[in-house]
Amino acid sequence: MDSLDTVVIGAGVVGLACARALAQQGHEVVVLEAADAIGTGTSARNSEVIHAGLYYTPGSWKARLCVEGRQRLYAYAAERGIPHRRCGKLIVATAAGQGAGLEAIRARGASCGVDDLVWLTGAQARALEPALHCTAALHSPSTGIVDSHALMLALQGEAEDHGAMVALKSPVERIVCAPAGAFIVHVGGDEPSVVRARQLVNAAGLHAQTLARRIEGLDPAHVPPQHWARGHYFALPGRPAFQRLIYPLPEPGGLGVHLTLDLAGQMRFGPDVQWVPVTEPGAEDYAVDPARAEGFDDAIRRFWPALPTGRLQPAYAGLRPKVSGPGEPAADFMLSGPADHGWPGLLNLFGIESPGLTACIAIGEQVAAMLKEAGT
Numbered sequence: 001m002d003s004l005d006t007v008v009i010g011a012g013v014v015g016l017a018c019a020r021a022l023a024q025q026g027h028e029v030v031v032l033e034a035a036d037a038i039g040t041g042t043s044a045r046n047s048e049v050i051h052a053g054l055y056y057t058p059g060s061w062k063a064r065l066c067v068e069g070r071q072r073l074y075a076y077a078a079e080r081g082i083p084h085r086r087c088g089k090l091i092v093a094t095a096a097g098q099g100a101g102l103e104a105i106r107a108r109g110a111s112c113g114v115d116d117l118v119w120l121t122g123a124q125a126r127a128l129e130p131a132l133h134c135t136a137a138l139h140s141p142s143t144g145i146v147d148s149h150a151l152m153l154a155l156q157g158e159a160e161d162h163g164a165m166v167a168l169k170s171p172v173e174r175i176v177c178a179p180a181g182a183f184i185v186h187v188g189g190d191e192p193s194v195v196r197a198r199q200l201v202n203a204a205g206l207h208a209q210t211l212a213r214r215i216e217g218l219d220p221a222h223v224p225p226q227h228w229a230r231g232h233y234f235a236l237p238g239r240p241a242f243q244r245l246i247y248p249l250p251e252p253g254g255l256g257v258h259l260t261l262d263l264a265g266q267m268r269f270g271p272d273v274q275w276v277p278v279t280e281p282g283a284e285d286y287a288v289d290p291a292r293a294e295g296f297d298d299a300i301r302r303f304w305p306a307l308p309t310g311r312l313q314p315a316y317a318g319l320r321p322k323v324s325g326p327g328e329p330a331a332d333f334m335l336s337g338p339a340d341h342g343w344p345g346l347l348n349l350f351g352i353e354s355p356g357l358t359a360c361i362a363i364g365e366q367v368a369a370m371l372k373e374a375g376t
Helices: 013-024 061-080 099-111 122-128 148-161 205-212 290-301 356-373
Strands: 002-009 029-032 089-093 118-121 136-140 144-146 165-167 172-178 182-187 193-202 227-236 245-247 258-261 267-270 274-276 313-322 334-336 346-350
Touching: 002 013, 013 029, 013 148, 013 193, 013 356, 061 144, 061 148, 061 356, 089 099, 089 122, 099 136, 118 122, 122 136, 144 148, 148 165, 148 356, 193 205, 193 356, 205 313, 205 346, 227 290, 267 290, 334 356, 346 356
Parallel strands: 002 029, 002 193, 029 165, 089 245, 193 346
Antiparallel strands: 089 136, 118 136, 172 182, 182 193, 227 267, 227 274, 227 313, 245 258, 258 267, 334 346
């Protein structure tokens, strides 16, 4: 049995950021990834937005790690040559009575440390984006977009520069908490193996709860509920009508069907919210039903009445790992460490959905700090 210092399970953007932070502290790190490439799940199927930190409960993990992570991510992307753009976004009110919702977002953002929001009248917003329909808007100049795959490659490269190793096609089948303060990790795949690790970080994203339930010795009470929300995206080819991201007011389960831009300037719309059953790893359904374009059309026309009819094209879908289900208040990130469950060296990351991409570097450093504080 090979003995390792630290095992990180999951090579998405958060798992790679954790590996980077731990390797920088001098830990011997191995990342176990079930797929045949890094970042094929939630990390590759999102809006690629760098969020400012407007929507979250002040003092929550999401609020703190998003604001810190946004600052760290812009600096990291500039330093490492990762394609990104600080394009800004407009959060818009499109009907009477929505102004109060905008004001609530502005107040919450200010409480979270987002101090650059600008209130715009409808006329001022249209001066920035002539195709826009709205009665009022908030301008968030700190919002941007990033090439998520280039970011993951940079995180992987820096982790490997500090001695970390990424093992692909290495699904974890079960884990045993050993009394001596170690974890016995049973790895499947083409070459099954068993390794002993002193520290274990569960960054399995969609399957974090599934994996945690396979940890023998961990009280199931420390594994939260598991819910998935599928979000579909549609693209509109041709010259973009907007230079900034356009967001409606948030809706239950998500931020509403919004307009984002890729780094080539092409427009895409989404995600919507469709609650779907949780499946076993490898059985995720990422199909996009073209018929959903009708609902997208209605949502988009609220802020862009001139949307060309019948031009939306199915793009891709993603799944969001959630610990709160339909009709429940949005839950915070859960960083479940030794202080919660009593196992030194074990840290489970649950419900790392948006703004996980923005917060990834801050999450990685928080994980490293929590394990260090626990004395492992």
